Amino acid sequence: SKELIEKLKEFKLDVKGHMASIDEETAEIVRHELEGYLQKKKREFEEKRRKEFKIVEVDFPLTVRDLAVKLKVKPKELIERLIKENIFANINQTLNKEICLKIAEEYKIELREKPSDEEKVLELHKKEKESENLTPRAPVVTLMGHVDHGKTLLLDAIRKSNIVDREAGGITQHIGAYKVKFDNHQISFLDTPGHEAFTAMRARGANVTDIVVLVVAVDDGVMPQTKEAIDHAKAANVPIIVALNKIDKPHINIDKVKQQLQEVGLRSEDRGGDVITVPVSAKTGEGIDHLLEMIILQAEMLELKANKDALASGTVIEARKTKASGATATVLVQNGTLKVGDVIITGLHFAKVRAMINDRGERVNLAEPSTPVEILGLSGVPEVGDQFYVVDDEKKAKEIIKKRREQRRKEEISPIVKRVSLEDLSKEIQKGKIKTLKLIIKADVQGSIEAICSSLEKISTSEVKLDIIHEGVGNITESDVMLAIASEAIIIGFGVGIESKANEVAKTKRVEIKLYSVIYELISDVKAAIEGLLEPQIKRTF
Structure with a gap:
């Protein structure tokens, strides 16, 4: 406390002694100012401890005899020390981890638990991924888009076979993924059924896709599922290439579709953006080679590499x-x-x-x-x-x-640990651990969404950023819940319900869904959460 008082005086704070108090706002400023100083002190302490302490790997729990051997002391001496802790143990009695760590520290020994077989396996694989022996690998591509916009037909055209017509015939082995060769390059395509499957895999920690090809039919334009697919791909930080499909149809307006894409955040290169757009026809094969060239170009920019000599x-x-x-x-x-x-x-x-x-x-x-x-x-x-x-x-x-x-x-x-709730996030924000609050917003009409998003944009602070990763009209779906799990987001509904399957998954995975009928209450809760001031809900059990 003497050291702290000296530091507070440097900040021109008049602190008389260690019993003095300061208000919460001042305390927060002091915490912020002292952050670098405290980190430096922590590093110095750890460095000193590293030099003074010997690290010994053990398998917990330990018997008195085992601990005595590790500490290089006589069992009798250790038994006498344990009595001071009110532990009366014989030489073969097992000690819990906490007491072993405490006593070892007195002998300047840091006991560390030996890694399990699984931890050793995972560590080995991690080292091999970070090895210098890396060589270029093929990109892994997922096709997404609105239903009936031609995803399967496009994949079929790329593979130059008739999977759509002959799937039941067994000519093609349907294993959910395909590898194609083009211009001395290889590309792997995942045939996942929509963006829901893509995000379900992400929710399980699997990030397999390098590039998303968004298929948009030019005779139909941007549809609700197109927007959903875009949000799911963006949440995964995966680059998007747009395939403007069905250009063989009459009376199409590609510029109109590009304008629609720009309105949902995908500005094409010819409009000053960075999104590659390729007009194609799955039916005639026009533009397919150019699409594959763009995928290879994007892959080269990503510099995808792997260690093929490692364990798989x-x-x-x-x-x-x-x-x-x-x-x-x-x-x-x-x-x-x-x-x-x-x-x-x-x-x-x-x-x-x-x-x-x-x-x-x-x-x-x-x-x-x-x-x-x-x-x-x-x-x-x-x-x-x-x-x-x-x-x-x-x-x-x-x-x-x-x-x-x-x-x-x-x-x-045992009870399942709850995932993210607005109340929990509020506490984490207060501690300074969370800098971004991710939201998924579903509302009854487009006008409500615009009003909510406009109001929420005004309450972002310099410390906490609000990130609306997806918004849409209609009830909360299973796809929304899977996106929330994968992105650790909160789902907020206004004037909508929850589909039964979505409700089931949300309950199982402990995903919080907040429903509102008054916009003011919705904004008020999110604002309170951002400020770290959300009051805990009091639940009474009778």
Whole structure:
């Protein structure tokens, strides 16, 4: 406190002694001013501790005998020390982690828990991703857009096959992703059913898409789902290329569609923006080569790289169970090279890869980065969006999965931790931990949305930015909830309801949805949250 009093005097604050008080506003200014000084003191303390303390890795919990060995003291001496803590233990008794850390500190020893097998595997994969041995990889592209704007037909045209007409015939192996070769470059396309699936994968921590191709039919223009797709892609910070489809139709107005795109935040290059737009026809094939050229150009700007010599890791993009093959999954290899015979862990399952099948139905022995393959040999069906990692030992893989399943059971028994709520965000803002408040706004009519957005723009502060990542007319949908999970956003509804499926997912994932019928109350709550002053809701239990 003496050091603090000296610092306060530097700020021209008249503080008589350690019992003196200052008001909350002044305290906040002092906290802000002292931030750099306190960080410096913390670094000095950690540096001093690092020099003085010896680090010893252990597996908790420890017995008295184990702790004595680690501290290099006689068990009798340790038992006497424990008595001072009112702990009466014999040599074989187990001690909790907190008491072990406390006593070790007295001997200038910092006990650190040994990393688990899973942590070691993840650390190894992380190092290999950051290795200097990186080489260029193919871009992974997802097509999005309004229903019936020609996403599947465009993908079909790109692959020069008849997937739409002959899907049931089995000529093309439908594994949810395809790799095409163009002008000595390769491009992987994900055939995900809409932006909902894209965001559902993001909500599970899977970021697989490098570029989004937004398909907009020029005879229809920007539609509600087009706007949704744009917001989902922007929330993921993924670059967008616009494919202006159906240019073979008569009486079309491409300039009008570009104007509509500009109104929703996508300004094309010919209008002074940075969004690549390519007129195409999925029906005649016109413009397809130019679209692929633009994808390759965008990919080169992104400088996409991977370490193909590493142990493979990636993401599950489709999974199913059949009588013939058992549990199978389509995985996208994102780093390393996956080989037949590799042992992998994914979600709550493991596999010794028995076989791999590519998008042309051919069996392959290896899959390099950005390659989608269907794998056989899984112990069960993983979830879409689960990460997979190659493990060097089957026994270790089984042990990791056993622990994951035990952890899942514990989570199912214990209460689920609530995600983001306006009240919680208010507390985090007050502590200075959150600088951006993300909102999804749904309202009854467009006029309400404009009024709400206009009012909210006025209440952003220099400390906390308001980011409306999506707004739309109509009830709150499952797609809105998945976007909220993936982006840690709050959903605000005005004069609307919640679709039953959306309500179900929101309850399961503990996503807060705030419904209002008075604009003033909505604005007031958000403003209070930004200022860190939102009053906690008092809930009475009888």
